[in-house]
Amino acid sequence: MNLPLKLLYIAIFQVILTSVMVFFFFSSEYRELSRQSLQSVENFLLEQKKRELKNYTALAVSSVEHMFSGEETINQQTQDDVVSLLNNLLYNGDDGYFYVYRNDGVNIAHPKEPFRVGKNWWDLESDKGEKIVQILLKKAKDGGGFHRYKWSKPSTDTKVDKMGYSVFLDKWQWMLGTGVYLDDVNQQVSKLQQEIDQHISRTQQIVLSVALGSIFILFVVGLIFTLKQKQRSDIKINELGQRIISLQEEERRHISRELHDGIVQMLVSIKYSIEATGIFLSQLNQEKPKSQLAAEKNLSIAIQEIRRISHHLHPRILDELGLSAAMDALASEFSELTGIKIQVITPKLKRLLPDNISTTLYRVVQESLTNIQKHAKASNVVIDLAVHQAWLTLTICDDGKGFDTNANINQENVDECGIGLRNLAERIEYHSGIFKVTSTDKGTKVTAKIPKSCFANHFNQAITEKNND
Amino acid sequence: MIKPPEDQQKISVLLVDDHPMVQDGLSSCLSYYPDIDVIGSAEDGKDALQKALTLKPDVVLMDISMPNMNGIDATEIITEQLTDTKVLIFSMLDSVEFVNNAIQAGAAGYILKDTTSEDVYYAIKTVASGKTHFSSSITKALIENPVRLEREKLTTREQVILSYIAQGHSSKEVAKILCISFRTVEAHRRNIKTKLNIDTFAGLVRYAVNQGLIES
Numbered sequence: 001m002n003l004p005l006k007l008l009y010i011a012i013f014q015v016i017l018t019s020v021m022v023f024f025f026f027s028s029e030y031r032e033l034s035r036q037s038l039q040s041v042e043n044f045l046l047e048q049k050k051r052e053l054k055n056y057t058a059l060a061v062s063s064v065e066h067m068f069s070g071e072e073t074i075n076q077q078t079q080d081d082v083v084s085l086l087n088n089l090l091y092n093g094d095d096g097y098f099y100v101y102r103n104d105g106v107n108i109a110h111p112k113e114p115f116r117v118g119k120n121w122w123d124l125e126s127d128k129g130e131k132i133v134q135i136l137l138k139k140a141k142d143g144g145g146f147h148r149y150k151w152s153k154p155s156t157d158t159k160v161d162k163m164g165y166s167v168f169l170d171k172w173q174w175m176l177g178t179g180v181y182l183d184d185v186n187q188q189v190s191k192l193q194q195e196i197d198q199h200i201s202r203t204q205q206i207v208l209s210v211a212l213g214s215i216f217i218l219f220v221v222g223l224i225f226t227l228k229q230k231q232r233s234d235i236k237i238n239e240l241g242q243r244i245i246s247l248q249e250e251e252r253r254h255i256s257r258e259l260h261d262g263i264v265q266m267l268v269s270i271k272y273s274i275e276a277t278g279i280f281l282s283q284l285n286q287e288k289p290k291s292q293l294a295a296e297k298n299l300s301i302a303i304q305e306i307r308r309i310s311h312h313l314h315p316r317i318l319d320e321l322g323l324s325a326a327m328d329a330l331a332s333e334f335s336e337l338t339g340i341k342i343q344v345i346t347p348k349l350k351r352l353l354p355d356n357i358s359t360t361l362y363r364v365v366q367e368s369l370t371n372i373q374k375h376a377k378a379s380n381v382v383i384d385l386a387v388h389q390a391w392l393t394l395t396i397c398d399d400g401k402g403f404d405t406n407a408n409i410n411q412e413n414v415d416e417c418g419i420g421l422r423n424l425a426e427r428i429e430y431h432s433g434i435f436k437v438t439s440t441d442k443g444t445k446v447t448a449k450i451p452k453s454c455f456a457n458h459f460n461q462a463i464t465e466k467n468n469d
Numbered sequence: 470m471i472k473p474p475e476d477q478q479k480i481s482v483l484l485v486d487d488h489p490m491v492q493d494g495l496s497s498c499l500s501y502y503p504d505i506d507v508i509g510s511a512e513d514g515k516d517a518l519q520k521a522l523t524l525k526p527d528v529v530l531m532d533i534s535m536p537n538m539n540g541i542d543a544t545e546i547i548t549e550q551l552t553d554t555k556v557l558i559f560s561m562l563d564s565v566e567f568v569n570n571a572i573q574a575g576a577a578g579y580i581l582k583d584t585t586s587e588d589v590y591y592a593i594k595t596v597a598s599g600k601t602h603f604s605s606s607i608t609k610a611l612i613e614n615p616v617r618l619e620r621e622k623l624t625t626r627e628q629v630i631l632s633y634i635a636q637g638h639s640s641k642e643v644a645k646i647l648c649i650s651f652r653t654v655e656a657h658r659r660n661i662k663t664k665l666n667i668d669t670f671a672g673l674v675r676y677a678v679n680q681g682l683i684e685s
Contacts, residue, residue: 262488265561266488268488268582275585320562329566348664
């Protein structure tokens, strides 16, 4: 794994980590915050209700208070007046009413639940087991107090939270109370809660989608980057391959030249020195010693052998006379060796190609002829080299059995056809050329094409350079 | 055989070989033959051209593989300008193609470097007398692979001239650039037209461009 890819993974990891942290921390923080604010909203609402209740109660007390003035004991008539007054003193639709209990728990007035009137509710218990009337009485006696409990709401006839407020009328030992139902508060709070929840989940969705989007973008960018890099490294590998090949050719040419122009020439000069000795001896009327004859003979063999090696490494003819002549020489060597007839068609001009291209095409011919000799069982071969329109085209056709019926080879599937052809295809491709092998049971045709733009004016430039130095 | 007076009979020879050891070995052999006079030596094609033009030797013993200009191209220019000088190719290379190209370039003979000095001497004598000479193995190869004297193919010199002409130089200009006579250029031009079977100037230009000799 290379460094940029590593960085990409780190970046993706970072995004995921950040998103997760934002996701959870934000959620919990926000929830905590909203819980606090909801609490304060609820408190505020309750506070408002309490104030309301105090006001209403004060109002009710002041409207009945005058009836107490003067009288020391409870007068039935006055009680009835008070009850009827309270029965009519309603607020908040049907849900706001005043009730009255005596100190002993007997109900005096209850506008919405008349069945309670006249009965003792001292031991009335809520669902939680609280003795409601006793608590209310105690709070009232303590100077007026609030109490929350569940009570049936007249408008809906359901048991809901109620905030009660009761005061004690000392004169008559009565407790006057009222209350508001808190379901609307609860509703408001839960509606707020819902909105907050929605908000949180929306934010969570945004965080999630931003995170996923970022990861996706990072991934795509990384993918493109990696592909680009792969492309680049492919090109580099290809260039390296070509460089290796051209270095190899260069090295072969160099060694071949060293052998041919260095060692062989030295041996030749030694040969002539030995011969000069022979001539010198014959002028003294002496015969050549046997060892000298042997030396001459062995020297000739050595020269031949080195020349053979040199030629094998890099044919000299390619440099001196160009591709056409080199192909001619190769063809006659091949014919002599295999007995296969070979026809070479070449252009009227020579040395049009730069060295690397002519060497590559020469190797194509060499490899094709080797394949023909090994596999094709051909009896005729035609090599054709021609410049036509925008291309220099080299074809090598044989009438052999072909290597695979109806197989077609091009740059894509050339892999199956041995390392030799694959290398050649790559080398041709490197010169922006086209390499193709078609084979049927009637023979094989190898085609290599080089665009003219790769060599046009090469000969001209070469002679201009020569004339200038 | 009656030996004529030495000074008239002496054959002047220019040795062209990029390897001084070969030059030394060969000249030491040839020094034993009184009718051979090695008047100079050159180390590459260009050097050979210059020395041949100043020394005007009877025979140039010419190697093929050399830096700057190879022996065949040098042969073509020497025979073009010095009609009396014979060029005898003296090379390690024995492919028929080299022989063909050498003959086309105007070489009078072709001997291999592995021939004996006696053969070299004999070859020099033969080409100096106006005949041709080939090493026996070359002759054998020529018989086995009948010489397809590539009459329709252009020589290097002709290609150079075609390239100048196609770039719009007149024969006069080409003569000046290459330091040869106008008539020589015209002769080459005729040969090129015959070989390519093209009559017109426009046809020559088109051919040179189509074949990639020059850029369009």
